[in-house]
Amino acid sequence: xxxxxxxxxxxxxxxxxxxxxxxxxxxxxxxxxxxxxxxxxxxxxxxxxxxxxxxxxxxxxxxxxxxxxxxxxxxxxxxxxxxxxxxxxxxxxxxxxxxxxxxxxxxxxxxxxx
Numbered sequence: 001x002x003x004x005x006x007x008x009x010x011x012x013x014x015x016x017x018x019x020x021x022x023x024x025x026x027x028x029x030x031x032x033x034x035x036x037x038x039x040x041x042x043x044x045x046x047x048x049x050x051x052x053x054x055x056x057x058x059x060x061x062x063x064x065x066x067x068x069x070x071x072x073x074x075x076x077x078x079x080x081x082x083x084x085x086x087x088x089x090x091x092x093x094x095x096x097x098x099x100x101x102x103x104x105x106x107x108x109x110x111x112x113x114x
Contacts, residue, residue: 001056001058002055002056002057002067002071003058008027009021009022009023010059010063010066010067019063031070035078036077036081039082046087052089052091052092053088053089053091054091054092054093055071055074055091055092055093056093056095057071057093057095058096059095060097061097061098064095067095068093071093072093075091
């Protein structure tokens with residue numbers, strides 16, 4: 001499961017809710033390298049266990065589209081680099097949106113929408 005802080009282009013400079021920001025070239029390279037290492041780990045785990053890999057972006061709704069795009073780009077890069085097969089099939093990318101938090105007094109009182 002991926003959270004807001006797992007994506008280099010998600011930031012929250014002026015609020016506690018994340019927003020999408022432009023990634024620097026070095027951040028793009030670092031993020032791609034991180035995803036590459038993640039896939040290597042998933043492949044190693046797959047050798048000992050049978051499972052279907054699902055990459056889930058559990059992020060605030062305002063950064064959901066961006067997060068899914070980044071994960072799909074990572075899958076495409078891995079497909080180009082190593083490919084997928086019957087032993088390690090292409091992962092599914094899903095999105096589990098979290099609604100934006102309420103503003104104002106309710107938020108200060110700890111009110112959380114259900």
